[in-house]
Amino acid sequence: MINLQSHTKVAFAYFILAAVLGVLLRAFHSLAIPINYKFFVHTHSHIALLGWAYLALTTLLYKIFVQDAIVDKKYRHIFWFTQVTLLGMLLTFPFQGYALFSIMFSTLFLLASYWFFWFFRKHVKIEFRKSNAYSCVKVALWYLVISSLGPWALGAVMNIWGPESVWYRLAIYFYLHFLYNGWMLMAIYGLFFHLLEQLGIQLPQKTFKKFFISINLGILLTFFLSTLFAAPPGILYVLGGVGALFQLLALAVLFLFLIRNKGEWLSVLSKFQRDLLKTVGFLLVVKMVLQLLTAFPYFANLAVIYLDFTIGYLHGTFLGVVSISLFLFFDFFGLMRISKSGYWLYLTGFVITEALIFFRGIASWLRLSLFDGYYEALAVASLLIPLSFLFIVFGKQNLSTT
Incomplete structure (x- = not known):
């Protein structure tokens, strides 16, 4: 059998690397670092999204829904490619x-994701094919494929029209929307179910059914919120707002079910796992509310003019909702014991950097001055995140390799 615990550590290694690159980027404002800032931003985002999140999710999906000695060799080929x-x-x-070369490897990654899509759909175990969990995972994989239309469109x-055109930004936002809100969040819902x-x-x-229809209508319609930077017709604001409401409805349906049945899961999960779950739930609500606000032209303009609001939202979704969910699943399904001290250090760094x-963003909006040492404080707070991963990865948490 494949040692999936080692695959988990590889995913964490990419997260540590992405976090170190994040510290480097934030120190760029204070130190004379001989790097091309824009190039390193691209590196940071690709390694975080495609190294950590993609690899972590596919490892979990393989372990839970597929893992079998008969197909291990095929999966190993996909992993190494x-x-x-x-x-x-x-x-x-x-x-x-x-x-040329970065685009070539990015294109090969898209082909690797298609390979995993085909492999997973073909080899998922029969007993899961009619489960609620698989319904979410299946549509998550379709969103992964749909998101790739954005990168494919960039060349044309x-x-x-050129890289300064509205269409260039739309292609990127299309990719990010369906990657974040489609692939990642639907896969997380599937793993949670x-x-x-x-x-x-x-x-x-x-x-x-009420949850599933609402969440998917929400995902499709909230793409229009990603187009608001172009000041589109008012109907797109309405459609985006309706999508945000659908997502909040789906969340309410799920939360009400969990509250009504809390006696069945509260006593089974460890206190630490419950803390992780509650944190994810809180951050999901914050994400959905912020998303709804951008359906109003005033707040949409704020997000366009003051990019820190958009950056904070994206980092909050990725470092908060997605990453903490992955911590919970790794811990629960036995791929890695998440160190409590490592997690609280991570959460501290996450909260301070988000703040x-x-x-x-607020200071720019209200025309206030940043306090002395702002950029140094941001870089030091960011350093807590890669340090926390060292606690998590190298702590005494090794479990079963399966």
Whole structure:
């Protein structure tokens, strides 16, 4: 059997690397660092999204829904091919940004994701095919494929309209929207429903159907919120707002079910796992509310003019909702014991950096001055995140390799 615990550590290694690059980028304002800032931003984002999050999610999905000695060899080929693409991006983006070789490795990564999509759909175990969890995971994988239309479109957009055009930004936002809100969040919902099923808790079909339809309508319609920077027709604000309301409705349906059945899962999860779950729930609500606010032109303009609000939102979703969910699943499903001290250090760094990012946005909005040492404080707070991963990865938490 494949040692999936080692795959988990590889995913964390990418997270540590992305976090170190984040510290480097934030120190750029205070120190004379001989790097191309834009190139390193590309490297940071690709390694975080495609190294950490993608690899962590696919490792969990393989372990839970597929893992079998018969197909291990096929999965191993996909895993190592994916590593070649990630390492290729890591070695090319810092030196050339978007250019021939970095684009080549990015394209190969898309092909690797299609390979995983085909492999997973073909080899998922029969007993899961009618589960609520698999319904979410299946649509998550479709969103992964749909998101890739954005990168494929970039070549044509750059040749016809150029990188400064509205269409260039739309292609990128299309990719990010369906990657974050489609692939990542739907995969997380699927893993969470499987967690409940492992505890013997099953959503009634009527409840799940209401959640499933609402969340997917929300994902599709909230894409229009990503177009508001272009000041589109008013109907798109309305459609985006309706999508945000659908997502809040789906969340309310899920939360009400969990509250009504809390006696069935509260006593089974450890206190630490419950803390992780509650934190994710709180951050999801914050994310959905912020998303709804951008359906109003005033707040949409704020997000466009003061990019720190957008950066804070994206980091909050990725470092908060997505990453803390992954900590919970790794801990619950036995791939890695998450160190409590490491996690609280991570959460401290996350909260402080989010506060500082939003503070800069608010200061720009209200025409206030930043306090002395702001950028140094942001860099030092950011340093807590890679340090926390060292506690998590190298602590005494090794469990079963399966």
